[in-house]
Each structure stands twice: as structure tokens, then as C-alpha cells.
Amino acid sequence: MAIVAGADFGTLSVRVTLLDSERGRLGTASASYPLNRKRDDPDFATQSHVAQMDALVQATHEVLAQTGVNGADVQSFALDTTGSSVVPVDASMQPLDDYYLWCDHRALNEAQEITALAHERGLEAIEWCGGVYSHEWGWAKLLHWLRHNPEKRAQFASAFEHCDMVAATLSGITSPRDAKRSVCALGHKWLWNPKWDGFPPEEFLVAVDPLLAGVREKLQGEVLTSDHLAGHLDTAWAEKLGLKAGIPIPVGAFDAHWDAIGAGCREGDVVNVVGTSTCIIAMQPKTTLIPGVCGVVPGSVHPQYTGVEAGLSAVGDIFDAIAKRAGTDVKTLSQGLEAFRAGQTGLLRLSWDNGDRTVLVRSDLGGITLGWNLVSTAQDELFAAIEGTAFHTRIILERMGEHGVPVERVINGGGIPQHNPTLNQIYANVFNKPVLVPASSTTSVGAGIFAQMAAGSFATLEEAQERMCPQYKVYEPDPDAVVIYQQLYPLYRRVYESFGDRSAAPQSLTEVLHDLREIAARSRGAH
Numbered sequence: 469m470a471i472v473a474g475a476d477f478g479t480l481s482v483r484v485t486l487l488d489s490e491r492g493r494l495g496t497a498s499a500s501y502p503l504n505r506k507r508d509d510p511d512f513a514t515q516s517h518v519a520q521m522d523a524l525v526q527a528t529h530e531v532l533a534q535t536g537v538n539g540a541d542v543q544s545f546a547l548d549t550t551g552s553s554v555v556p557v558d559a560s561m562q563p564l565d566d567y568y569l570w571c572d573h574r575a576l577n578e579a580q581e582i583t584a585l586a587h588e589r590g591l592e593a594i595e596w597c598g599g600v601y602s603h604e605w606g607w608a609k610l611l612h613w614l615r616h617n618p619e620k621r622a623q624f625a626s627a628f629e630h631c632d633m634v635a636a637t638l639s640g641i642t643s644p645r646d647a648k649r650s651v652c653a654l655g656h657k658w659l660w661n662p663k664w665d666g667f668p669p670e671e672f673l674v675a676v677d678p679l680l681a682g683v684r685e686k687l688q689g690e691v692l693t694s695d696h697l698a699g700h701l702d703t704a705w706a707e708k709l710g711l712k713a714g715i716p717i718p719v720g721a722f723d724a725h726w727d728a729i730g731a732g733c734r735e736g737d738v739v740n741v742v743g744t745s746t747c748i749i750a751m752q753p754k755t756t757l758i759p760g761v762c763g764v765v766p767g768s769v770h771p772q773y774t775g776v777e778a779g780l781s782a783v784g785d786i787f788d789a790i791a792k793r794a795g796t797d798v799k800t801l802s803q804g805l806e807a808f809r810a811g812q813t814g815l816l817r818l819s820w821d822n823g824d825r826t827v828l829v830r831s832d833l834g835g836i837t838l839g840w841n842l843v844s845t846a847q848d849e850l851f852a853a854i855e856g857t858a859f860h861t862r863i864i865l866e867r868m869g870e871h872g873v874p875v876e877r878v879i880n881g882g883g884i885p886q887h888n889p890t891l892n893q894i895y896a897n898v899f900n901k902p903v904l905v906p907a908s909s910t911t912s913v914g915a916g917i918f919a920q921m922a923a924g925s926f927a928t929l930e931e932a933q934e935r936m937c938p939q940y941k942v943y944e945p946d947p948d949a950v951v952i953y954q955q956l957y958p959l960y961r962r963v964y965e966s967f968g969d970r971s972a973a974p975q976s977l978t979e980v981l982h983d984l985r986e987i988a989a990r991s992r993g994a995h
């Protein structure tokens with residue numbers, strides 16, 4: 469029997485769960501940290517390393533107190549985080565700035581430059597991330613930072629994804645070269661693949677911008693899947709956390725990837741990890757590349773499979789914004805939604821409020837709501853937004869299916885499906901497929917499973933999932949709603965393509981949202 473700890477750093481809080489190899493989840497505690505946003509720059513989103521680590525300490529103490537577990541009995545600690553959330557560091561691993569959080573979108577120009585040059589030079593890596601390098605990812609963010617912080621460049625020694633920085637910090641690592649790096653993080657967000665010797669070649673990076681000269685070298689280190697260790701808990705951190713020094717810390721990964729494992733993801737499953745954003749995660753036995761789908765990475769979700777990641781850049785964030793504008797919160801505004809009928813609002817809501825992550829990969833798009841009338845309410849908009857995220861998810865699932873990813877079971881993982889049954893039912897109706905939802909919370913269970921593997925409690929990940937993951941509640945499609953959604957989906961697709969897809973609709977509305985955004989930015993004097 470082993471008790472382990474798993475931590476999941478989300479956008480606004482960290483959740484720490486204790487898991488027993490026999491009894492499963494013992495308890496979870498969370499602590500929040502501020503997300504720095506700027507009203508005059510919607511692309512800005514940063515977070516402090518110190519605030520995150522303080523929250524980790526607080527949540528760990530709280531879960532120990534709540535469960536009555538003695539910290540000395542915890543046998544390993546595994547941690548996942550958002551990504552690409554990037555921090556530049558100096559030679560002793562001290563942050564030179566706050567994290568550029570995953571939802572920081574300032575690096576659009578940098579991403580476009582990388583994409584254009586990658587196609588011009590035939591860089592194979594670009595095909596592995598769906599053909600477009602995203603403004604949400606590491607190289608773009610780091611280049612943006614280097615361009616905008618000339619006074620700190622001399623101290624710049626390396627940069628880290630959040631999951632690698634946390635593991636290195638807790639392991640007491642003080643030199644960037646000694647820190648282990650995650651295949652999941654680097655593979656999905658940094659064009660890293662052993663097939664072409666890791667990162668893109670130096671000549672390519674320098675051609676993007678001479679500021680990247682030597683950076684490839686500064687990012688070197690051992691890159692590993694999460695069945696390897698990043699280190700062991702350092703004495704000082706063990707004291708702060710109330711845990712035993714020396715316990716193993718496996719190499720970390722992105723939240724959604726481990727959430728998928730915690731939701732029971734197997735070959736043939738697609739897991740929608742629905743939270744602040746949605747990450748759509750699958751595993752392939754063999755590797756096939758998928759246009760517009762932002763990542764195919766051997767070893768990323770499950771060390772023995774190829775992980776696939778796609779997603780929506782905003783989901784819960786959109787629900788939040790709708791509720792806030794109406795002077796309430798999502799929970800309150802959701803009350804009564806279960807009585808709404810499919811399509812009854814007459815609204816078609818495109819979930820581009822934070823751009824499109826998949827399949828268009830355009831951060832310059834904005835949310836659209838069509839069909840307003842004089843009696844439309846905020847609750848109507850919320851219902852239509854949930855339908856909109858379901859339609860967008862269907863576009864992505866179809867794209868994955870067309871390119872060899874089996875979509876045999878659809879699982880709704882992440883935080884929102886646990887609180888919003890209406891969303892699960894709408895997803896089942898829009899997909900015309902049963903949707904499986906874990907019957908109890910899977911918060912940081914994925915991290916707990918990797919911690920159990922590091923503690924040696926199970927021979928295989930599947931065995932650990934069998935023991936640790938909850939059963940499912942199944943949402944069956946409702947035939948009447950399916951009929952309505954089969955009519956609405958083609959409308960959604962038409963609007964999606966007309967406003968978003970430059971290749972499918974060159975003469976249409978694809979630049980309207982881009983121009984709107986440019987004019988607004990000029991008017992605010994931003995950028």
C-alpha cells in the first residue's frame with residue numbers, strides 16, 4: 469500500500485490530491501494564485517512563480533490536515549501544469565520574469581514568423597503540429613520575451629515550461645542543464661522530436677531571429693517521458709511542504725494530458741478535458757499527422773503511445789465572461805438550463821473569444837453570436853455558448869477521425885463536466901454518441917497515477933487506472949435533440965468556415981474579425 473500526492477496547477481489554482489494505492493482518492497485541497505491580466509491588452513496573461521509555489525505549500529498542508537495523513541507517509545509527488553507556460557531563468561534557475569501563461573497571446577507575430585519560415589524551409593516539425601506554429605507556444609513566447617526585455621538578456625540562461633520548472637525547483641536543482649524536461653511539454657509546444665535531433669536546427673532558429681542564436685544550446689537537457697524521474701524532493705522543500713525529503717518526483721506533463729489519464733483514457737478513447745479551455749486528448753498506437761491539430765507526440769500522454777492534442781482556447785472562460793457581463797456567476801446562470809431545448813434560443817455562438825486553437829489556429833478571431841432578438845437573455849447566450857463549444861468540438865473530432873484517430877468512446881473529463889450535466893447532455897446530442905463522464909471528481913488523479921507509478925505500486929499504467937479512476941456516468945443522445953443538432957451543425961460549420969477558414973473561403977468574411985481586432989487595438993493604442 470502506498471499513499472502518494474498528485475498536484476495539478478490550473479489557470480487560477482493548484483489542486484493537491486492524496487491517493488492510496490488500495491483505497492483510491494483520499495482527499496483534495498486547492499489554493500489559488502492571481503492571474504495578471506490587463507484591461508487594455510487582452511493578450512497579456514502572466515503569473516508569478518513564487519505565488520504558485522506558495523499556493524502549492526498551502527494546498528499540500530491543507531490536504532494533509534484534511535485527510536489526517538502524516539506527510540512522512542507520502543511516498544512520491546507528481547505534478548502537472550498548464551502549458552505552454554514559459555518562464556525565463558538565470559544561471560541559478562531564478563526566474564527573470566513572471567510566466568507567460570498558456571493563455572498569453574502576445575507572441576502572435578513571432579508565431580507567424582516561425583510558421584512562415586518553417587514552410588519556406590520545409591521544416592518537418594511544422595507538419596507535426598498541424599501546419600501552424602501557435603502564438604500559445606514556447607518558441608514564440610521566448611522570442612517575444614527576448615525582443616521586449618533587452619536589459620535582461622545578459623542574464624538569460626534558459627527557459628522552462630511550468631511542469632519542468634516546478635519539478636526542478638522541488639528537486640533543488642540549481643543549474644538549468646541538470647533539470648529534466650518533459651517530452652509532453654517540449655514535443656507539443658517546442659517543435660522537439662528525437663526524429664530530427666530534438667529542437668529545430670540552430671540555422672533555422674537564427675534565421676527566425678538572430679536573438680535566438682545559442683538558445684537551442686541553452687535549452688538542452690535530458691528530455692524524458694513521465695515514467696522517468698525528474699528528481700527527488702529536496703530537504704528545504706520537504707520541510708516547507710510537510711513531506712519527507714528524497715521521495716521521487718516523476719517528470720511532469722501538461723494538465724490535460726494527465727487529466728485524460730485520470731479520466732481513464734485508453735486506446736480508442738477521446739477525452740475532452742473541459743475547463744477554462746478545452747484540451748482534446750487521444751492516444752494512437754501508430755503515429756499519423758493531422759492538419760490543424762496542434763500536436764502529435766510519441767510518449768506524451770502515455771509513454772507507450774503517441775499522444776494527440778487539440779482544443780478550444782476558451783470554454784469556461786467564455787461562460788464566466790457571459791455570467792460576469794450579466795452581473796452573476798456561471799453556477800447561478802446555469803440554473804434552469806436543463807429545461808432548455810436544443811436550438812431553442814435561435815442563437816448560434818462561435819467560441820472564438822480567445823481565438824481558435826484547432827483546426828484553424830487563428831488567434832486573431834473573436835467570438836460571434838448570431839441571431840439575437842429583443843428578448844434574448846444572458847442565459848440564452850450561455851446555452852448557445854455551450855452548444856457552440858460542442859459544435860466546435862465536433863469539428864475537431866471529425867478532423868481527428870478523418871486522419872486515423874479512432875473515436876470509439878468520448879469521455880468528458882476536466883472540471884466543468886462534474887458541475888454541469890446540461891453541457892454533457894448537449895455534447896452527447898451534438899455528437900450523436902454517448903458521452904462518458906467520470907462519476908466522481910478526477911482532480912489531480914492523473915498526477916496521482918503517475919506518482920503511484922513512481923512509487924512502484926503498479927506494473928502498468930492501465931493497472932493503476934483500473935484501480936484509481938472512477939466509474940462512468942453515461943449521457944445517451946436524445947433522439948429529438950439529435951435531429952435539431954443535425955440541422956444546426958451544418959449552419960455552424962458554414963459560419964465557422966466563412967469567418968475563419970482562409971483556404972476554404974478566400975472571398976468571404978475571413979478578415980472581418982481580424983480587422984475588427986486591429987481597429988480596436990489601434991483605438992486603444994495597444995501593441
Ligand SMILES: Nc1ncnc2c1ncn2[C@@H]1O[C@H](COP(=O)(O)OP(=O)(O)O)[C@@H](O)[C@H]1O
Nearest residue numbers: 478479743744784785788798882883884887888
Ligand atoms: N457549473 C459550471 N458550469 C460551467 N462552467 C463552470 C461551472 N463552474 C465553473 N465553471 C468554469 O470552469 C472553469 C474552471 O475549470 P476547471 O476545470 O475547474 O479548472 P482549470 O481549467 O483551470 O483546470 C472556469 O472557467 C469556470 O468559470
Ligand SMILES: O=C(CO)[C@@H](O)[C@@H](O)COP(=O)(O)O
Nearest residue numbers: 479550551570722743744745
Ligand atoms: O494547452 C494546454 C495543455 O497543452 C492547457 O494547459 C491549457 O489549455 C490550460 O488548461 P486548463 O483549461 O487550465 O485546464
